[in-house]
Amino acid sequence: MSSRILILGxxxxxxxxxxxxxxxxxxxxxxxxxxxxxxxAPKRTEILEVSALDHVAVAAAARGVDVxxxxxxxxxxxxxxxxxxxxxxxxxxxxxAGATLLFPGNLYNYGAPLPPVIDEATPMxxxxxxxxxxxxxxxxxxxxxxxxxxxxxxxxxxxxGGGRGAWLDLVIAKEIGNGRLTYPGPLELVHEWAxxxxxAAALVRLAAIRDKLARFETFGFAGHAVTGHEFTQAIxxxxxxxxxxxxxxxxxxxxxxxxxxxxxxxSEIAYLWHEPHRIAGDKLTAAIGEVPxxxxxxxxxxxxxxxxxxxxxxxxx
Numbered sequence: 001m002s003s004r005i006l007i008l009g010x011x012x013x014x015x016x017x018x019x020x021x022x023x024x025x026x027x028x029x030x031x032x033x034x035x036x037x038x039x040x041a042p043k044r045t046e047i048l049e050v051s052a053l054d055h056v057a058v059a060a061a062a063r064g065v066d067v068x069x070x071x072x073x074x075x076x077x078x079x080x081x082x083x084x085x086x087x088x089x090x091x092x093x094x095x096x097a098g099a100t101l102l103f104p105g106n107l108y109n110y111g112a113p114l115p116p117v118i119d120e121a122t123p124m125x126x127x128x129x130x131x132x133x134x135x136x137x138x139x140x141x142x143x144x145x146x147x148x149x150x151x152x153x154x155x156x157x158x159x160x161g162g163g164r165g166a167w168l169d170l171v172i173a174k175e176i177g178n179g180r181l182t183y184p185g186p187l188e189l190v191h192e193w194a195x196x197x198x199x200a201a202a203l204v205r206l207a208a209i210r211d212k213l214a215r216f217e218t219f220g221f222a223g224h225a226v227t228g229h230e231f232t233q234a235i236x237x238x239x240x241x242x243x244x245x246x247x248x249x250x251x252x253x254x255x256x257x258x259x260x261x262x263x264x265x266x267s268e269i270a271y272l273w274h275e276p277h278r279i280a281g282d283k284l285t286a287a288i289g290e291v292p293x294x295x296x297x298x299x300x301x302x303x304x305x306x307x308x309x310x311x312x313x314x315x316x317x
Contacts, residue, residue, distance in 0.1 A: 202221055
């Protein structure tokens, strides 16, 4: 019998990519999407139209599954209100089902000054509200482990690929049609990126060996740790032409922060673009062998193709 996974937030970019990866790997996939988002759900999966904030309904949806993937990610402006409740919903679902909880972590947990190399032993000292919330979610997961749950966290950098809603399309390549790119940090600094299809494939590999792991495991996903020069050059190569590269005007974001929600939320994570960093992936390699890794030029080209309107089918915009 194939293993069964419940993906919370399957209409989102991470959840959608993971649903396709698990489905194609032979898993039975139950895709939980918010009411009204059925049209954006992954095809050839079981679609469950449930509010992720209804803990009882989500726990019922998890009945009989082997793995629960927490891919719920509220908008920046709703983080303080929704991040912890959504985390509790995922934890409750996994505990109720006796399933392994799989969670794509990020780097918000590590505040400024940011360590140049981040591994599983790096102390977490968040300096932003989002980082504090992320750390609180992971602490609640660790508490669930003490009650007998199993948790796997795969930590990655900024996502690209798989559609819209990330730095690539919202900022960097927003004006690519006019021959311009806008990079959020100094071009000479290394920034950690995660090509979403690679990350989803790694999640599948980890889920497959869940019973061989400790009850609480964290892994770093060493995706593409590249400079701004390298990343923008890959975009220019994919576009087939030279592109003007300008710097993002953070001063304006900071100035608007006290008055508007989105600039305020962006302002507190500006350090991630002004301090060089990369993720060490040695532990992940030791656990699953060769880690899925699409070459940068290929990954960037595919990510740009994903942004084409005819590729979206209305589900990623």
